[in-house]
Amino acid sequence: MNPQDRIDAVAALTGLAFSKVHATGNDFVMISAPAGERDVTAAQVAALCDRHLGLGGDGLIRAIRSESLAEGRAALAADPGAEWFMDYRNGDGSIAEMCGNGVRAFAHFLLLEGLAEMPADGLRIGTRAGVKVVRRSGDGYSVDMGPWEFIHPERAEADAMDSLVTTAGLSVPRPSLSVSMGNPHTVVALPDVAELAAADLHTLPAVEPLPPNGINVEYVVPSEPLVVDRVAAIDMRVHERGVGETLSCGTGICAAVVAVRHWAGPAGCDAAAWAVAVPGGVCGVRFVQAPDGAEHVVLSGPAVRVATGVLGV
Numbered sequence: 198m199n200p201q202d203r204i205d206a207v208a209a210l211t212g213l214a215f216s217k218v219h220a221t222g223n224d225f226v227m228i229s230a231p232a233g234e235r236d237v238t239a240a241q242v243a244a245l246c247d248r249h250l251g252l253g254g255d256g257l258i259r260a261i262r263s264e265s266l267a268e269g270r271a272a273l274a275a276d277p278g279a280e281w282f283m284d285y286r287n288g289d290g291s292i293a294e295m296c297g298n299g300v301r302a303f304a305h306f307l308l309l310e311g312l313a314e315m316p317a318d319g320l321r322i323g324t325r326a327g328v329k330v331v332r333r334s335g336d337g338y339s340v341d342m343g344p345w346e347f348i349h350p351e352r353a354e355a356d357a358m359d360s361l362v363t364t365a366g367l368s369v370p371r372p373s374l375s376v377s378m379g380n381p382h383t384v385v386a387l388p389d390v391a392e393l394a395a396a397d398l399h400t401l402p403a404v405e406p407l408p409p410n411g412i413n414v415e416y417v418v419p420s421e422p423l424v425v426d427r428v429a430a431i432d433m434r435v436h437e438r439g440v441g442e443t444l445s446c447g448t449g450i451c452a453a454v455v456a457v458r459h460w461a462g463p464a465g466c467d468a469a470a471w472a473v474a475v476p477g478g479v480c481g482v483r484f485v486q487a488p489d490g491a492e493h494v495v496l497s498g499p500a501v502r503v504a505t506g507v508l509g510v
């Protein structure tokens with residue numbers, strides 16, 4: 198899309214009320230559309246998320262009542278408490294199944310706009326990767342992100358890695374593990390923070406085999422020693438599908454912890470909590486046993502509204 202088309206696409210949305218919310222620097226344009234009335238095309242999303250010609254953002258989220266959207270009605274069927282649906286788009290306009298920072302930002306937006314209250318047992322949010330329960334946690338929020346799974350389980354178990362990743366800035370190909378948190382991730386282990394700082398994440402690192410619907414890639418450096426006082430620490434940078442390098446990625450943080458715990462073996466299992474440092478801040482992760490017996494990942498971190506406004510006015 199050329200610059201003039203983007204300028205025109207933004208102008209066509211004059212009058213649109215929005216908020217700008219970030220969660221550890223992963224920033225989103227938020228729009229309220231209870232009845233699904235503000236549909237936006239992929240081109241409009243890309244124009245709004247353009248950092249020069251639009252509002253700027255890693256993605257755009259529409260707040261829609263679940264009953265107003267087919268995917269929302271599926272969420273309601275699974276959990277009648279999921280009144281609101283997070284309609285998430287990446288900055289290039291593509292749809293993604295899930296966004297871990299986005300769901301905290303979304304809950305924060307609903308509460309600030311008076312569209313929802315925080316129930317004692319958590320706010321249920323419909324997403325394309327199932328219903329997520331958000332709770333207040335300190336100054337921010339925690340989210341039950343549900344179960345994780347390896348994308349290539351047989352290879353993960355056999356080799357403790359499932360592919361080698363190369364890109365500019367890596368001294369040699371590095372081992373990786375691919376993990377689904379509803380959306381796909383490849384976590385790449387680096388030896389030290391110098392290599393993490395030098396890695397080129399402007400373009401997608403070479404992941405083989407590349408899944409047909411693309412991949413998010415996280416570069417991680419586990420702390421040495423990994424666990425201190427039962428808290429394990431990781432440094433991470435991320436290249437997001439449909440965006441590029443971002444300051445943070447919540448689902449990526451969860452995938453990173455799953456991979457590092459797998460690589461660490463018994464040492465990783467000693468950790469009661471994980472702290473993942475990304476360029477935009479720090480998020481917490483822990484594992485819980487859900488009533489259905491599955492292991493769930495719980496992500497916690499802040500969400501901040503930085504602006505509200507009306508487009509073009």
Ligand SMILES: N[C@@H](CCC[C@H](N)C(=O)O)C(=O)O
Nearest residue numbers: 293296297298380446447448
């Ligand atoms: N930033 C998000 C992930 C957003 C979706 C991702 N780019 C994808 O295409 O899967 C997060 O915080 O999880």
